[in-house]
Amino acid sequence: MPSPPNKQTLFFTTRWTLVRDAAKGGDTEATEALSQLFETYWQPLYRYVRRSGKSQQDAEDLIQGFFTQLLSTDGLRLADKDRGSFRSFLLGSLKNHMAKQWQHDHRLKRGGFSPHLSIDWKDGETGLSIEPADPATPDRLFDRDWAMALLDKVLDDLSKSDHGQDFDRWKPFLSISSGKLAYAEIAEAFGMTEGAARVAVHRLRKRYRQHLRDEISRTLSDSESVDEEMSSLFAALSE
Structure with missing residues (x-):
């Protein structure tokens, strides 16, 4: 058995x-x-x-x-x-x-x-x-809080899978748009080539997106609704 x-x-x-x-x-x-x-x-x-x-x-x-x-x-x-x-x-x-x-x-x-x-x-x-006073209903604010809790869990999972220290080093770059990342400065600070810095950030973002999709898919009865749920939660964060 x-x-x-x-x-x-x-x-x-x-x-x-x-x-x-x-x-x-x-x-x-x-x-x-x-x-x-x-x-x-x-x-x-x-x-x-x-x-x-x-x-x-x-x-x-x-x-x-x-x-x-x-x-x-x-x-x-x-x-x-x-x-x-x-x-x-x-x-x-x-x-x-x-x-x-x-x-x-x-x-x-x-x-x-x-x-x-x-x-x-x-x-x-x-x-x-x-x-502050917020005109949004408790239901809409619940969606925002849920999204924040979900993102915190995904980041925590990533930190554990990357053994913490290396992830903490790269985590700040998840919140910066690709067009605003100073890869040359990152490369100099981390002692690597600019190309290696670009690859490291790209791989981290790819893992982050996959962890996020996986976590969201586990909260749905229909895995085909992941994109819709992601859009809904990010919309709640932007309000």
């Missing part, structure tokens, strides 16, 4: 596959992998709740209750991959949970809802208190 896939393999399968496997019940590896996924994307959900008018404490209670409900088999069985993106599924599920939020005496004690999740609430509050 083949050995079961490890957590690393599970984490990089499609999100809907993880949901399906965890919803069967008894698949603790799939559930733990989903917990890791939520640790990556909990902030956009938390910030959505805060922008919807909830206090910090109420938002924490809501997110904890939401994750607890979703990580249970009953919660995951409500997942429908035909809804499209995992992003839309999570937000839709959160809205349903908010509409049915527990009364005060049924709330979970903060910090005790799941042994699998590690959340630093201060991270979710970062910038909210000084955020």
Whole structure:
């Protein structure tokens, strides 16, 4: 009998596959992998709740209750991959949970809802208190926060695959358009030829684009929608 896939393999399968496997019940590896996924994307959900008018404490209670409900088999069985993106599924599920939020005496004690999740609430509050008034709806701001969380994850994955130090050296050039890159200065600073500098930047950008497409494709039920999802998320970042 083949050995079961490890957590690393599970984490990089499609999100809907993880949901399906965890919803069967008894698949603790799939559930733990989903917990890791939520640790990556909990902030956009938390910030959505805060922008919807909830206090910090109420938002924490809501997110904890939401994750607890979703990580249970009953919660995951409500997942429908035909809804499209995992992003839309999570937000839709959160809205349903908010509409049915527990009364005060049924709330979970903060910090005790799941042994699998590690959340630093201060991270979710970062910038909210000084955020200027924004005419965009919480839904549109959720898309922006999701895009930022996704980009952070892709950069973190790249850093790990490139063993950190070399990636940190080249990372700043991802945010500069090719036409504005001073390759001669880069070559001199890094002790290489200008041609080698161009190749290094090109390869990094190629890996970045591929990691980004892979990450986005895992959040969709239809891999053919990657370009549309990428356009949507970058549009959210530009607003």
